[in-house]
Amino acid sequence: MTKTNLQKLFFAIMLVMLLALAACGGDDKESDDNADSGDKDSSEEESGADEDGLFSIDDFSMDKTNQGEAIEGGSITYGLVSDTVFEGTLNFNFYSGNPDYEVIAWFDEPLLDTDANYTYTNDGAAEYEISEDGKTFTLTIKDGVNWHDGEPVTAEDWAYAYEVIGHPEYDGVRYTSDFTNVVGMEEYHAGEADSISGIEIVDEKTLKITHHETGPSMVTGGIWTYALPKHIFEEIPVAEMSASDAVRKNPIGMGPFKVESIVPGESVVYKKNEDYWRGEPKLDEVVLKVVDPTVVVNQLESGGVDLVSSFPVEQFPDNADMSNVEYLGMIDNAYTYIGFKLGHWDEEASEVVMDPDAKMADVNLRKAMWHAVNNDDVGNEFYNGLRWNAKSLIIPFFPDYYDETIDAPTYDPEEAKRLLDEAGYVDKDGDGMREDPEGEELVINFASMSGGDTAEPLAQYYMQSWANVGLNVQLVDGRLLEFNSFYDRVEADDPAIDIYQGAWGTGTDVNPDGLYGRNSQYNYPRYASDESDELLAKGNSEEALDVEYRQDIYKQWQELMVEDIPVFPTLYRSVVIPVNNRVLNYTMDPAKMIRHEIAVSEEEAIVAE
Known part of the structure; x- marks a missing residue:
C-alpha cells in the first residue's frame, strides 16, 4: 500500500472515531451536501475541488479526448479492479457477478443496441418490429453476424437462450418476470410443456416472441438480447452448462474480440475478430488482468494498464493530476444499500417467502438503523462528494422517475433511540447494548465485502453508528467477506447473515421488479407484499406507456419502500475512469461505446511524469 493510501486509510479511521463521538454527543443535525469536510490539501485545489475539498461529477466528460493519430493494430491492457479473482462464469446467460460481466463484454454483445435513452434501436446485430398491441416482437438477425467459430448466429440460437433460462434445471439468476411474461413460459418452466408456445422461429434469421402483457419496459429491457x-x-445437460468448459474454459461470443487464453480468475488475452459484423477491430489485442484496488494507481502511472473497469473514487483526490491519463466520469446506474434478511427463496415455487419471525422483521428496528447513520458525512469524507446521500431505490440516473422530494429517514440518533425504546428494544442488563423485546441478547450479524481502502473503516463506521444507539452489530465471521463468498452466502440466505451491505447496478431500465419483485432471485432481502406486487405490475403495464401515470406509480412504490424498508439506500454513486493518453475513441457513454473502434496512438502505454 502506498504512503498516500495509508494516509487515506488513517484519515478514514479517524473519521469513524470522530463521527462516533459526534453521534454519542447527541448531535442529530443533518449535514448538508456541501458541508465543510475539513482541511483540503493542495492537490484538491489544483484538481477542481470546491472550497470544501469536494468534487462534482458534473465536471467530467464521458468521452475521451483523442491525442495523436491512430497507429495500425496495437494492444491495450484493461485492468479489472477487484480484490479477488473473477469467478469465471463467462456467458451472459449464466453469470451473476459484475467481474464476470467485465470479462464477457469484450468478446460478446447483445443483439439489440440501445440509444441515449436506453431504448432498443435497429442499429445493432438485429432489428425488431412490434405488433400493434405491443405484445409481439419480430426479431431479425442481420446477415454476417457470426459466432467466433464461424457459425452464423441464428434465430434458433436466440430462442435457445430462452429455452435454457426457462428450463426447470437452469441454475442461474436470469429467470425473472421478463421471462414469465412470455406466453407459454411458465408451463414450460413447470415441466408441463416441451416448448414455449409464445416463441416462434419464422426462419433462420427471424423469430417472434409474444408476451402476456406489454408496457414501457418492453423496449428498454423486456427482451432477452443475448x-x-x-x-x-x-449436448450439455442444462444443469451442467454453467460449470461446463464451454462457459469456463472455451467461451465464444459474437463480439469484436475472441478469447485466446484464460488464466482462471486472473487474466484473459483476446485477439481481434477479423470477421466481426461491424468491421475489423482497430486493435490487434486486448489483455485483461485483475488489479487489486490498492495498486491500481501504480499500475496506471507505470503504464501497466491503459484503462480500468472502475477506479476507487476515494483515491481520486490524491491522484487527480496524474499526468498520463484523462479522467472520464458519469453518474452511475448503481447505488449502495443496507439490506435486511426478511425471508428466504422458495426454489420450487421460484418466489420469495417472508418469515414473520426473522430477527429483522420489526420495521421500527430497521427504521432506527437507517436513522442511526449519517450518509451525508460518509459521502463527503470517504468519497469527497463523488458519492452522496441516497434516499430512494429509484435513483438519479433515472431523472424522470427519481423522487427527490421523498421524505426518507435522515440522520437522527435520538429518533433512532426513541423508535427502539417504543418497539421494546431496551438495555435490560445495563451493558449499554439493547436486548430484544423478549429480553434475550440481541446480536445483529452484518455481512460486508472487502475491497479498497475504505471497506474496513466504512463497515466499522456503520457498526459504531449502530452501537451508538445501543445495537450490538458484529461482522459475520468477524471479518469482511471477499466478493464471491459474500454474494454466494447472501443469495443462499445463509442464516448467519441478518443484514448486509450491498451494491446494485440497476441496468438501464427504471423498472425495479428485477431486483425487488416477488419472483426475482435477485431479491436478496426476500421481501414481498401485495401492495408492492401491484405497484410493480402497474409500473410496467400498458397504462404505464403514459409517462405521467408511470411516474405516479413509481412515486408510490418509492414511498412504500421508505415505509416498509426491506433495504435502505446509503449512497448514490459516480463512476470515474482514468484512461491512458494514448487510447483513442474511448467513451463511457453506453449508447456510443463501440469497442471495435478503440485504437492507440503509440505502441506502448504512456508513463506518468
Missing part, C-alpha cells in the same frame, strides 16, 4: 450457440450447448 443468444446462446445451440450447436455448442445442446
Whole structure:
C-alpha cells in the first residue's frame, strides 16, 4: 500500500472515531451536501475541488479526448479492479457477478443496441418490429453476424437462450418476470410443456416472441438480447452448462474480440475478430488482468494498464493530476444499500417467502438503523462528494422517475433511540447494548465485502453508528467477506447473515421488479407484499406507456419502500475512469461505446511524469 493510501486509510479511521463521538454527543443535525469536510490539501485545489475539498461529477466528460493519430493494430491492457479473482462464469446467460460481466463484454454483445435513452434501436446485430398491441416482437438477425467459430448466429440460437433460462434445471439468476411474461413460459418452466408456445422461429434469421402483457419496459429491457450457440450447448445437460468448459474454459461470443487464453480468475488475452459484423477491430489485442484496488494507481502511472473497469473514487483526490491519463466520469446506474434478511427463496415455487419471525422483521428496528447513520458525512469524507446521500431505490440516473422530494429517514440518533425504546428494544442488563423485546441478547450479524481502502473503516463506521444507539452489530465471521463468498452466502440466505451491505447496478431500465419483485432471485432481502406486487405490475403495464401515470406509480412504490424498508439506500454513486493518453475513441457513454473502434496512438502505454 502506498504512503498516500495509508494516509487515506488513517484519515478514514479517524473519521469513524470522530463521527462516533459526534453521534454519542447527541448531535442529530443533518449535514448538508456541501458541508465543510475539513482541511483540503493542495492537490484538491489544483484538481477542481470546491472550497470544501469536494468534487462534482458534473465536471467530467464521458468521452475521451483523442491525442495523436491512430497507429495500425496495437494492444491495450484493461485492468479489472477487484480484490479477488473473477469467478469465471463467462456467458451472459449464466453469470451473476459484475467481474464476470467485465470479462464477457469484450468478446460478446447483445443483439439489440440501445440509444441515449436506453431504448432498443435497429442499429445493432438485429432489428425488431412490434405488433400493434405491443405484445409481439419480430426479431431479425442481420446477415454476417457470426459466432467466433464461424457459425452464423441464428434465430434458433436466440430462442435457445430462452429455452435454457426457462428450463426447470437452469441454475442461474436470469429467470425473472421478463421471462414469465412470455406466453407459454411458465408451463414450460413447470415441466408441463416441451416448448414455449409464445416463441416462434419464422426462419433462420427471424423469430417472434409474444408476451402476456406489454408496457414501457418492453423496449428498454423486456427482451432477452443475448443468444446462446445451440450447436455448442445442446449436448450439455442444462444443469451442467454453467460449470461446463464451454462457459469456463472455451467461451465464444459474437463480439469484436475472441478469447485466446484464460488464466482462471486472473487474466484473459483476446485477439481481434477479423470477421466481426461491424468491421475489423482497430486493435490487434486486448489483455485483461485483475488489479487489486490498492495498486491500481501504480499500475496506471507505470503504464501497466491503459484503462480500468472502475477506479476507487476515494483515491481520486490524491491522484487527480496524474499526468498520463484523462479522467472520464458519469453518474452511475448503481447505488449502495443496507439490506435486511426478511425471508428466504422458495426454489420450487421460484418466489420469495417472508418469515414473520426473522430477527429483522420489526420495521421500527430497521427504521432506527437507517436513522442511526449519517450518509451525508460518509459521502463527503470517504468519497469527497463523488458519492452522496441516497434516499430512494429509484435513483438519479433515472431523472424522470427519481423522487427527490421523498421524505426518507435522515440522520437522527435520538429518533433512532426513541423508535427502539417504543418497539421494546431496551438495555435490560445495563451493558449499554439493547436486548430484544423478549429480553434475550440481541446480536445483529452484518455481512460486508472487502475491497479498497475504505471497506474496513466504512463497515466499522456503520457498526459504531449502530452501537451508538445501543445495537450490538458484529461482522459475520468477524471479518469482511471477499466478493464471491459474500454474494454466494447472501443469495443462499445463509442464516448467519441478518443484514448486509450491498451494491446494485440497476441496468438501464427504471423498472425495479428485477431486483425487488416477488419472483426475482435477485431479491436478496426476500421481501414481498401485495401492495408492492401491484405497484410493480402497474409500473410496467400498458397504462404505464403514459409517462405521467408511470411516474405516479413509481412515486408510490418509492414511498412504500421508505415505509416498509426491506433495504435502505446509503449512497448514490459516480463512476470515474482514468484512461491512458494514448487510447483513442474511448467513451463511457453506453449508447456510443463501440469497442471495435478503440485504437492507440503509440505502441506502448504512456508513463506518468
